Amino acid sequence: MKKLASLSFAIISLIGISSCSDDDAVVDTTKPTIEITTPTDHQEVEPGSVFTVKANLADNVGLASYKIEIHSAEDGHEHKAKQLHDEHYEYAFTGEVPNKATTYTLEHSINIPADAPEEHYHVGITVLDVNGNQNQQFVEIFIGHDHEH
C-alpha cells in the first residue's frame, strides 16, 4: 500500500510537473526581411549627387519602422587600421512604415555632400516589425570619382 502510494505520487508529480499547455498562437519571432535593390554592392556614388536607396521590406505580421545609415567602412572596424580622417561623412534617417503594412517599398533620396571624403562606405538598413523583431542588411559603396578597385 505504501509502495503503491509512493509510486502514484511519483508518477502524478512527474506528469504534473512536466505537462504544460501551449498557447503561443500570438508569439511572433519571425524577423522582417530586407531586400536592398539600390545601391548594389560596390556601387560608386558621385560626391554632390543625389543618391537613392531602394529596398523591399516585408514581414509576416506587420512592419513598424526602419533606419538607414551610411558610415565609413574604413573606420578600422576591428581588424584593420583606422585611417584617421578629420571628418567622416555620416548619415542616419529613421522612418515609420504606415499602417503596419506587411510589405513596403522603401525609397529614400540622400544628398551626398560634394566634400564627402572619398572612401568606402557601408549603407545599412535596419528594420523593426511591430513585435520588436529586427533585421539588418548592409551594402558597401564607394563615394568618389575615378575609383581603382
Added chain:
Amino acid sequence: MRLLLTIVLCMLGYGVFAQHQLTGVVKNSMGENIADSHVDLSSNCVDTDASGTFIFTDLQSGTYTLKVSADGYGVYQEKIHLNQSKQIIVVLSEEETLETVVIHTAQQKAYNQQKVTQKYLQDNYSNSLAKTLSNVVGLDAVTVGSQTAKPMMRGLGFTRLAVTENGIKQEGQQWGADHGLEIDALTTESVEVIKGVGTITHGSDAIAGVIEVNNETIPTDGFKAQYITTAQSVNKSWANALNMSYKKGDHFYKFKTSYTTFADFKVPVDEITYLSTKIPLTDGNMTNTAGNELSVYGQWGYVKDDFQSILSVSQFHNKSGFFAGAHGIPSVNDAKPDGSERNIGMPYQQVNHTKVTYHAKWLNTHDVWDFKFGFQRNHRQEYSLFHSHYSNQVPPEINPNLELDFKLNTLNAELSYKKDWLLDHTTILGVQSQYQTNDIAGYSYLMPEYDRWNLGVFGKHTWNFATDWNLELGARYDVANIKVAGFFDEVLFDYLSQRGTPEDQALQNAQRAVPLSKDFSRGNVAFGVSHQITADWESTLTVASNFRFPTAMELSSNGIHHGAFRHEQGNQNLDVEKGWAFDLSQHFHKNNFKINASAYLYYFTNYIFLKPTGTFSILPHGGQVYKYDQSKAMLTGLEVDAHYQWNKFGFQAQAAYLYNKQISDSGVDYPLPFSTPINGQFNVQYRLNDGSLLQQNQFQVGTKTALQQNRIAQNEEVTPGYTIVNAQFSSVLNFKSFKPQIRLQVNNVFNTVYYHHNSFYRALDIPEFGRNIQIFITIPIN
C-alpha cells in the same frame, strides 16, 4: 587517538545493566576492510580500527539502529534485534559516481546530485570544462570558438548558475557569452552537479543549481603523478598537463599545470551568411580564432584526525582571437587567411584569473567547524585596433588598442558549523560574506565600475527520520548593497551635439551609467525529502525558493553592447529576481540496469530579461533599444538517463526535454533566450578481450541528437536539428610498470554540418566542428 576519543565520548552516560555485545567488520564490495569508518548504534558510536573491526559491549536486549559511514562510501543502515551477542559483516558500497557513461544520484541526499570523477572528465575531455561537462544530462554549454565555454543547466546560465571551486564561488559569470569559465578541465579532480537547489548554501546566483568543482582531494601517501597529452585535428590543438601530488605524514603538496595551444578552427562549410552578406571561408578556416591557455595550480595541505588545512593558489590564463569576419559588421576581407593559422591578431581577448583559497576544518566526532576564505582577481581585456563610432574620439596615448579592461576583485569568507545529533539529525549553521569591486579601463565603455558586498546567514537541518526516509530543511537570509559609479561620456555628448541631437536626448544617451547605491535583502527556504521506496528504487523531491540580486549592468548600463551590437539600457527599479524550483528525481538500480529520471519546474515571479522596445537608438549602428525588464517566467523539463550492461556490451541512453516561457501580462508569452533544444544521446560500448600488450580494450559508438529549436526569443535564430555520430577506442598499454592509457576518438564521423543553438557564433551562421580526430594519452607515474 581519534578512536580512543570517540569511544570515550560515546560511552559517556551509558548504562551498566547490559549483557550483550555486538562486534562487526566493515568491508567494501571488493572484500577489503575499511578502517576508520564511523559506526553509530542508536545513541552510541565507535570508529573501526585498522582492520575494519568495531565492537559495542554491555548492550541490553532490544532493537537498535545501526548506521555505518565512511569517506567515499554510501551510508549503510539497518535495524538490529539483539537478544544475545552478535557478530555481523557490513558491506559498504562505493558512492556511485559518473563513470565512463553512467550517471547516478548518490544515496541519502535529499536533493538531485551527480558526482563526476576525474576519469569521466578525462574520458569526455573536449577543450573546456563547461563543454566537457555538457555530456551530463541537463547540462549544456554556451560556446565561443573552440576553447571557451560557459556552463548552462536546464537552459539557465550566466548569473543564474553558480560554479564553485573548493567552496568559493567562481566570479566572472556576469560577463557576456563571448567569455568562458576560467577553470581548466585537465587539472580538475572532481565535480559535483547539484540541480534545482543551491541557494541555501550558495546564496544569490545559484538559481538553476550549482556546479561544485573540488580540487581538495587528499592524496595518498608518497609521490604520485599523471601526465596527460592530447591533440585534435579540428583546431590543431595540443595540450599537455601534469598533475603531481606528494604526501608524507600530515603534510601534502600538489602541483598541477597544463598548457594548450590551438590554431584557427575549421568548420565544414565554404561560406557563411551573416546579415545577408556572404562571407567565403578559405578551406572552412575560421581566421583569427587561434589561442593558448595556461593553468598553474599549487596546493599545500596539513591533515590530522581533528584538523585540516588546505591552501590553494592558482592562475589561469587564456588568450584567444575573435573571428573578425563577423565581429560587428560583416567583413569579407577580415575572413581571408591572415598568413598564419596560429597567430592571434586583432580582435582578441586575454583573461587572467588568479585565485587563492584557504579551507580549514576542525573535526570532532560529531561536529565540524569549517572556515573558507577566497580571493580572486579576474582580469579580462579585449584588444581591438582603435576604432570609434564617434568621429571626434581620439585614440588613447597609452595602450591605444585596449578596448575593454575589467579588473574584478572578489573576497569571500565563510564560517560554518556542522553538528551530527547522533543517529538521525544533522544541523549546519553558517555565515557567508562577499566583497567585490570592479575597475575598468579601455577606450570603449561597457560595464560600469561598482562595489558590492553581500552578507548571508544560513541553516540546514537533515533528519533521517526512518531508515528509508530522509528529510532536509533549509533557510537563508541575505543582505546586499551595490554601489555603481556613474559615467558621463563627454565624447559621445559632443558628438551628438555636433550632429544636432536635441540636448535632452544627447544628455540621456551620454549618461552611460547612472550612479546609484541600492540595498537588497532576501530570505529563502528549501525543503527536500528522499525516500527509499524499495531496495532498488529511490525517490527524491525538493522544493526551494531562489533568488538573484540584479547586476550592475542590469541596473545601470546604457549604450551599445559591444559584440552584440545592441543598445542595452539598465533599469534601476529592478527588484531581486525571485523564484521557486521543484525537482523530482527517481533512481532505479537493479542488477545491470540503472535509470535516473528527473522532472523539474522553475517558476520566476520576476525574471530579468532584455526587452526589445521597438524604438530605434539614436546611436550609430544602434538598431533598437533593449531595456531590462521583469516578468513572470517558467521553465520545465524532463531528464532521463539509463544504462544497461549485457555481457561485454554496455548501452547508455539519455534524453533531455526543456520548455520555457515568459508569462506576461499581455498574454503573449515569448520563450526565454538560450533554450537548449530537446536532445539525446545513445552509446554502445563493447569490451574486447585483453591482449598481452593492449588491455582493458573498449570500443564505443554513439550518436548525439538535438531536435530543431524553434522556440526562440525575439531576435534569436531558429536552429535546425541534427544527429552526429562519434566513435572511440581506448586501451591500456601494458609495459611492465608503465601503463599509459590511450584513447583515440573521432567525433562527427560523417562530417555533418550542424549548429549548436547556444553557441555565440550561432547568430553568425557559423556551424560546429566537422569531423574531428582526437588522441588522448594518460600516463600514470608512481
